[in-house]
Amino acid sequence: MDFGFIFSSAASELFSPTTAAYALAALGLAVHFGYSGLLNFGQAGFMAVGAYGFAISTLTFGVPFFVGLVIAVICSAIFAMLLGIPTLRLRADYLAIVTIAAAEIVRYIVTTNQLTAVTGSANGLAAFEGGFYAMNPFPAGSYMGMNNRDFFIRIVGWGLVIICCTLVWLLMRSPWGRVLKGIREDENAVRSLGKNVYAYKMQALIIGGVLGALAGMIFTLPRGAVQPANYGTELTFFLYTCLLLGGLGTVLGPVIGAMIFWVVLSLTQGILYGLIESGAVTWLNTVQAGQLRYILVGVALMLLMIFRPQGVFGNKKELAFA
Amino acid sequence: MSTHSEEPRPSGEIDYMTDTRPIAAGDTAPGCKKRDPIVVAENVTRSFGGINAVDVEYLEIPRHKITALIGPNGAGKTTLFNLLTGFDMPNSGKWEFEGNSLAGVSPYKVARMGMVRTFQLTKVMGKLTVMENMRLGGSEQPGERLSKALFKGLWGGREKEITAQANVLLEKFKLDAKKDDYAASLSGGQRKLLEMARSLMVRPKLVMLDEPMAGVNPALTQSLLDHIKNLKAEGMTVLFVEHDMNMVRHIADWVVVMAEGKIVAEGPPGEVMKNPAVIDAYLGAHHDVDLGDAEGIKELAAELVADEESIVGTENAGIIAIDVVASESDEARHKRKDSE
Ligand SMILES: Nc1ncnc2c1ncn2[C@@H]1O[C@H](COP(=O)(O)OP(=O)(O)OP(=O)(O)O)[C@@H](O)[C@H]1O
Numbered sequence: 020m021d022f023g024f025i026f027s028s029a030a031s032e033l034f035s036p037t038t039a040a041y042a043l044a045a046l047g048l049a050v051h052f053g054y055s056g057l058l059n060f061g062q063a064g065f066m067a068v069g070a071y072g073f074a075i076s077t078l079t080f081g082v083p084f085f086v087g088l089v090i091a092v093i094c095s096a097i098f099a100m101l102l103g104i105p106t107l108r109l110r111a112d113y114l115a116i117v118t119i120a121a122a123e124i125v126r127y128i129v130t131t132n133q134l135t136a137v138t139g140s141a142n143g144l145a146a147f148e149g150g151f152y153a154m155n156p157f158p159a160g161s162y163m164g165m166n167n168r169d170f171f172i173r174i175v176g177w178g179l180v181i182i183c184c185t186l187v188w189l190l191m192r193s194p195w196g197r198v199l200k201g202i203r204e205d206e207n208a209v210r211s212l213g214k215n216v217y218a219y220k221m222q223a224l225i226i227g228g229v230l231g232a233l234a235g236m237i238f239t240l241p242r243g244a245v246q247p248a249n250y251g252t253e254l255t256f257f258l259y260t261c262l263l264l265g266g267l268g269t270v271l272g273p274v275i276g277a278m279i280f281w282v283v284l285s286l287t288q289g290i291l292y293g294l295i296e297s298g299a300v301t302w303l304n305t306v307q308a309g310q311l312r313y314i315l316v317g318v319a320l321m322l323l324m325i326f327r328p329q330g331v332f333g334n335k336k337e338l339a340f341a
Numbered sequence: 342m343s344t345h346s347e348e349p350r351p352s353g354e355i356d357y358m359t360d361t362r363p364i365a366a367g368d369t370a371p372g373c374k375k376r377d378p379i380v381v382a383e384n385v386t387r388s389f390g391g392i393n394a395v396d397v398e399y400l401e402i403p404r405h406k407i408t409a410l411i412g413p414n415g416a417g418k419t420t421l422f423n424l425l426t427g428f429d430m431p432n433s434g435k436w437e438f439e440g441n442s443l444a445g446v447s448p449y450k451v452a453r454m455g456m457v458r459t460f461q462l463t464k465v466m467g468k469l470t471v472m473e474n475m476r477l478g479g480s481e482q483p484g485e486r487l488s489k490a491l492f493k494g495l496w497g498g499r500e501k502e503i504t505a506q507a508n509v510l511l512e513k514f515k516l517d518a519k520k521d522d523y524a525a526s527l528s529g530g531q532r533k534l535l536e537m538a539r540s541l542m543v544r545p546k547l548v549m550l551d552e553p554m555a556g557v558n559p560a561l562t563q564s565l566l567d568h569i570k571n572l573k574a575e576g577m578t579v580l581f582v583e584h585d586m587n588m589v590r591h592i593a594d595w596v597v598v599m600a601e602g603k604i605v606a607e608g609p610p611g612e613v614m615k616n617p618a619v620i621d622a623y624l625g626a627h628h629d630v631d632l633g634d635a636e637g638i639k640e641l642a643a644e645l646v647a648d649e650e651s652i653v654g655t656e657n658a659g660i661i662a663i664d665v666v667a668s669e670s671d672e673a674r675h676k677r678k679d680s681e
């Protein structure tokens with residue numbers, strides 16, 4: 020087994036654009052669930068809205084990159100409002116049901132054949148990333164073993180992660196963030212103190228949703244393609260895994276959680292494939308090994324919940340009273 | 342509702358602590374008009390399934406006074422609180438606060454108008470510190486707006502004022518040592534105190550306390566009673582629900598008695614507690630003895646000796662014999678007939 024290769028590919032996952040996208044989307048979930056107590060099970064839907072919003076406005080309407088970006092953000096904000104208006108006055112579980120359904124609705128809509136001209140149906144859309152890479156300031160060449168395109172998307176993706184983390188941190192230490200945390204604990208108590216709980220929940224839903232949409236863009240740009248299959252419900256649950264790994268009510272938690280998630284996936288894949296190739300393991304083929312990885316992630320999550328329920332970064336004290 | 346407040350509004354010169362002008366505008370009767378009401382409720386009803394939890398024909402809460410709302414369990418006191426503060430919707434009726442109708446007004450707006458309540462089942466934000474709980478009550482914090490939250494320069498100043506206000510209150514409520522602990526780590530009584538202190542952070546005009554002293558130790562109760570009395574000096578009006586008659590007697594200027602959703606009596610504490618209907622429905626025969634001191638206990642002992650009904654044991658009490666049980670239940674039946 021080539022351990023050097025296994026570790027280097029695991030390490031490369033640390034800062035891959037996909038990890039950055041997961042980190043951003045999980046940060047959105049931290050705003051929703053970790054800070055506000057909003058149970059959003061449709062973060063994959065927000066990512067899809069962001070990715071398709073950008074791709075469709077670029078391909079169908081031919082808008083420049085930044086206009087496409089703004090359209091994607093606006094679409095996700097509208098999506099958040101559509102979900103929030105009927106549910107945020109109700110108990111938390113209603114939002115969970117509505118978001119999980121809405122994310123599936125988004126996925127089915129972009130998959131329908133009637134809309135193939137716009138959404139590309141099951142094949143999805145491609146070749147919308149030109150405008151983005153046209154802005155690449157790095158001339159062709161090798162940057163830490165990457166070409167200039169890979170390097171550029173990493174810089175942008177992780178730059179965005181840093182900016183968003185800073186913004187979320189600033190928000191959560193402010194009195195605005197305090198009201199959100201109060202709502203998470205007991206919304207009627209917050210109401211009795213004269214705060215418009217509904218408006219705060221809506222703002223939090225939109226902010227987390229926009230983070231999801233940005234994540235959707237970072238997710239699709241390096242692939243140069245957006246496909247409905249990528250935005251299934253399991254994506255949302257991977258994001259929750261990242262969030263729980265890192266710690267719920269923290270800013271760095273989702274980022275570290277996403278890194279751990281992808282490094283563990285990569286390591287287990289490398290080791291399993293190595294074992295299969297070397298003939299040490301014969302009862303498993305590579306396809307099964309790919310699935311086994313996710314089982315291992317699930318087991319890891321269970322162990323974490325049992326032995327370190329607050330996540331890597333979470334505050335043990337906060338959980339002591341849960 | 343300004344029809345019955347012809348008298349000029351009490352100006353700043355009046356000391357509300359010693360103000361002895363009559364509270365009622367006319368005769369004292371259930372649903373009577375007040376000289377200066379802050380809350381007026383008319384025909385407010387709320388039923389759950391078959392039962393009328395609240396059925397208030399007319400009620401006025403006097404301004405700058407401490408009003409106690411008493412009544413047996415399930416009388417509808419908490420439900421009335423919920424209705425007045427917008428946490429629940431009545432089936433019918435109208436009610437207003439300082440002349441503004443509150444029908445359909447959402448709870449947070451009611452609180453902003455200056456009518457702040459606490460909950461019988463204490464609500465503290467467990468995973469926030471005691472200090473953060475208090476700060477949540479602070480009003481006019483610009484940093485609570487999303488547009489200003491990012492810039493500490495815009496809200497840091499107000500935050501300092503709010504923190505200072507919170508420190509003063511925490512000291513009064515003996516919670517200053519706990520201010521950096523999570524609220525979830527507080528004891529039940531401490532949570533009651535925190536909730537009350539937090540409601541005062543809003544600087545309400547009317548503070549509505551639902552059983553504020555449940556679970557608070559006697560020594561602290563004394564100092565809190567003084568504190569509640571002093572709220573009057575700051576121009577606040579207090580409405581509280583309480584089962585502890587000593588507390589009611591000590592601080593209430595006015596007592597409203599509810600039973601089965603209706604207002605059955607109201608008046609100054611001394612008068613209300615002599616009302617036979619109130620004694621029957623709620624207080625019990627020996628309610629007026631203060632068991633807090635030795636004198637009271639002697640007094641009660643004397644009363645009990647004189648009171649035939651209070652003798653519950655027989656000479657062979659504890660022995661269960663069929664004829665005794667039978668004769669006792671006979672007796673009980675007779676007694677019930679007598680009282681009917
Ligand atoms: N949400 C509800 N659903 C159904 N019935 C309710 C509800 N809330 C209150 N009730 C009923 O309304 C009546 C009044 O209840 P309420 O809580 O107002 O009593 P209370 O006077 O506050 O009593 P206590 O002194 O025990 O606190 C009770 O009979 C109760 O069973």
Ligand SMILES: [Mg+2]
Pocket residue numbers: 418419420461551
């Ligand atoms: Mg009650």
